[in-house]
Structure formats: C-alpha cells, structure tokens
Amino acid sequence: MEYRKLGDLEVSVIGYGAWGIGGAPFWNTEGDKKSITSIKKSFDLGINFFDTAPVYGFGHSEELIGKALKPVRDKVILATKCGLRWGKESLSSLRKDASRKSILEEIDQSLNRLGTDWIDLYQVHWPDVETSQQETMETLLELQEQGKIRHIGVSNYSAAQIKESLQYAKLISLQPEYSLLAREIEKETVPLCVENGMGIVAYSPLSSGVLTGKYDKDTKFKDWRSKGIIGTFTGEGFVENISKVDQLKEIAVQEDKTCGQTAINWVLRQPGLATALVGVKNAGQMEENIKAIGWQPSNENCEKIDKLFAPAG
Numbered sequence: 001m002e003y004r005k006l007g008d009l010e011v012s013v014i015g016y017g018a019w020g021i022g023g024a025p026f027w028n029t030e031g032d033k034k035s036i037t038s039i040k041k042s043f044d045l046g047i048n049f050f051d052t053a054p055v056y057g058f059g060h061s062e063e064l065i066g067k068a069l070k071p072v073r074d075k076v077i078l079a080t081k082c083g084l085r086w087g088k089e090s091l092s093s094l095r096k097d098a099s100r101k102s103i104l105e106e107i108d109q110s111l112n113r114l115g116t117d118w119i120d121l122y123q124v125h126w127p128d129v130e131t132s133q134q135e136t137m138e139t140l141l142e143l144q145e146q147g148k149i150r151h152i153g154v155s156n157y158s159a160a161q162i163k164e165s166l167q168y169a170k171l172i173s174l175q176p177e178y179s180l181l182a183r184e185i186e187k188e189t190v191p192l193c194v195e196n197g198m199g200i201v202a203y204s205p206l207s208s209g210v211l212t213g214k215y216d217k218d219t220k221f222k223d224w225r226s227k228g229i230i231g232t233f234t235g236e237g238f239v240e241n242i243s244k245v246d247q248l249k250e251i252a253v254q255e256d257k258t259c260g261q262t263a264i265n266w267v268l269r270q271p272g273l274a275t276a277l278v279g280v281k282n283a284g285q286m287e288e289n290i291k292a293i294g295w296q297p298s299n300e301n302c303e304k305i306d307k308l309f310a311p312a313g
C-alpha cells in the first residue's frame with residue numbers, strides 16, 4: 001500500500017468508501033456479513049482511511065464501520081460528515097443543515113454509532129447556503145477543542161465557499177466528485193486546495209461503477225442512480241460516457257489491467273490527490289481495486305486517456 005500526507009495524517013492512497021454498504025434507500029448491498037468482511041479485508045490490505053456519513057443507510061454505514069474496526073480503532077483514520085439531515089428515512093426528506101444546533105446534535109450521534117470517542121476527519125457533507133460559513137466553522141472549532149474531532153474538512157464546496165471557510169478555520173481536505181468522467185474541479189478548485197495545503201479526497205473515482213466497464217448503454221439502474229442526484233446515469237450523457245468507457249476498456253487490455261483499475265490509477269496520478277475513496281460491496285472488489293496502485297500506463301496510453309476524457313471547453 002502507498003500512503004500520502006493529508007494534513008498531518010498519513011492516509012492510504014485508496015480509501016474505503018462506505019456509502020454503498022449503508023444500503024437502502026441508496027444502494028442494494030450483499031448483506032452486512034459481506035460488508036463487514038470487506039471492511040476487515042481492506043484493513044488487512046493496508047487501507048487505513050475509512051469514509052462514511054450519517055446519511056449513508058441512515059446511520060447503518062457508520063454502525064458497520066464502527067463495529068468492524070473497533071479492535072483496530074487506534075490504527076485507522078475514521079472520516080465522517082455532518083450537515084445532511086433526514087426526516088422520514090427517504091431520499092425526498094434529505095435537507096442540508098450545517099447550523100450550530102444541527103452539528104452539535106449530529107456529532108454525538110456519529111460518535112455513538114461509530115463506537116469511538118473521536119473522529120479523525122469531520123467533513124461538512126454539502127454546503128448549506130442558509131447558514132453562514134462562520135457559524136459552521138466556529139462550531140467545528142469548538143468540537144476540535146473538546147477533542148471530539150481531530151481535523152476539519154469540507155465536501156462538495158466550490159472554490160468560493162472554500163475561500164470563505166478558510167477565513168475561520170484550517171481545513172485539511174476537500175472531498176469532491178473526481179474521476180475521468182467528472183473533472184470540473186481541475187481548473188480552479190484543485191490549485192486553490194494545493195495552495196492552501198488541502199488534500200483532495202476524491203469520491204466516486206469509478207463514477208459509481210460506470211468506469212468498471214460492467215454496464216452498457218441500455219443499462220437501467222434500479223437504485224439512486226436512476227434519480228439524478230449526482231453523476232450521469234441516464235439519457236444521452238450516459239450513452240456518451242459508455243462509449244468512452246468502451247474505449248478505455250481497450251486501453252486497459254493493452255496494459256493488462258481492468259478498466260476500473262485504469263480509471264482509479266488515473267485519479268491517483270492527479271495533482272493534489274491524497275486518496276481516492278473507492279466504494280466496494282465485497283472483499284473481492286477491494287482486492288481487485290488496489291491493483292490500481294504502483295504502475296502507470298505507457299506515455300502513449302496516458303495521452304490517449306487524457307484526450308478521450310478531456311473536459312469540454
């Protein structure tokens with residue numbers, strides 16, 4: 001395993017993304033037993049960075065992470081989030097709330113579900129434009145002083161929102177969507193993060209499964225991917241993406257790698273990248289995914305990949 005600096009933490013370049021194992025209403029899982037085995041296996045493979053959130057399975061993901069990693073708590077870096085609340089355990093009830101009141105409620109619930117006294121990285125899940133960044137950041141600083149959280153990060157923040165937050169608190173990370181199919185952060189946000197010593201914690205490096213190459217243009221998703229929250233999983237945009245992924249598959253064959261390994265490998269080679277959060281449903285998927293580390297395609301194939309997935313404009 002390869003490790004990189006994230007603030008003063010040393011994180012594995014592949015992190016365990018625990019959204020999928022939370023299950024409904026977002027994903028289907030292979031059952032808690034396989035989810036727990038995948039967490040333990042990932043730790044055995046050298047992964048020390050585990051990312052979850054209260055909203056993943058409405059608490060279930062945090063509970064599984066806490067349970068599986070309890071015996072090795074002091075050897076792992078636990079990252080979770082705040083600021084995304086729910087009402088009736090349905091997608092339609094989700095709302096952003098990064099107010100002081102909400103965060104103070106959320107932190108104790110997360111600590112309880114994770115079965116720990118501290119969270120290593122506490123991230124604001126989505127920007128809440130109704131609450132001032134000052135209020136959110138000052139609340140997080142309070143939690144830091146109390147020892148409930150070690151470091152502060154943000155997720156899905158624009159460059160302007162990062163700049164504003166930095167006036168109030170030190171941030172060690174940004175967690176954005178980042179993959180061959182989602183490169184919006186490259187122009188403005190990545191340079192800003194690098195300049196301010198913030199590491200990129202890339203989410204959905206496989207574009208939630210699309211870059212594994214296992215889907216085709218006629219795939220109809222039955223989970224959250226049919227609902228247009230993030231990413232492109234329907235319509236013309238999806239067909240275009242699948243056509244690019246088909247070409248990536250051919251390049252991967254030349255490198256004797258899978259399409260998914262080639263896609264993750266690309267993310268790992270990008271500036272500012274600290275870790276790529278890969279979502280897995282079973283141990284076998286993680287065993288396959290970590291083979292994205294420690295090699296790089298030929299120069300010719302690197303150029304082909306960049307050209308194929310170059311952002312428009």
Ligand SMILES: NC(=O)c1ccc[n+]([C@@H]2O[C@H](COP(=O)([O-])OP(=O)(O)OC[C@H]3O[C@@H](n4cnc5c(N)ncnc54)[C@H](OP(=O)(O)O)[C@@H]3O)[C@@H](O)[C@H]2O)c1
Nearest residue numbers: 017018019020155203204205206207208209277278279285
């Ligand atoms: N901050 C945010 O707003 C945010 C948003 C999204 C994600 N995230 C974080 O990023 C993590 C990863 O995101 P993600 O789950 O969207 O992304 P991903 O890593 O892009 O895709 C994961 C999915 O791909 C499939 N997969 C993975 N490895 C595979 C393999 N070797 N062979 C075949 N299929 C494989 C699995 O789906 P199936 O087995 O079901 O096919 C898995 O659920 C999340 O768990 C979460 O921690 C954060």
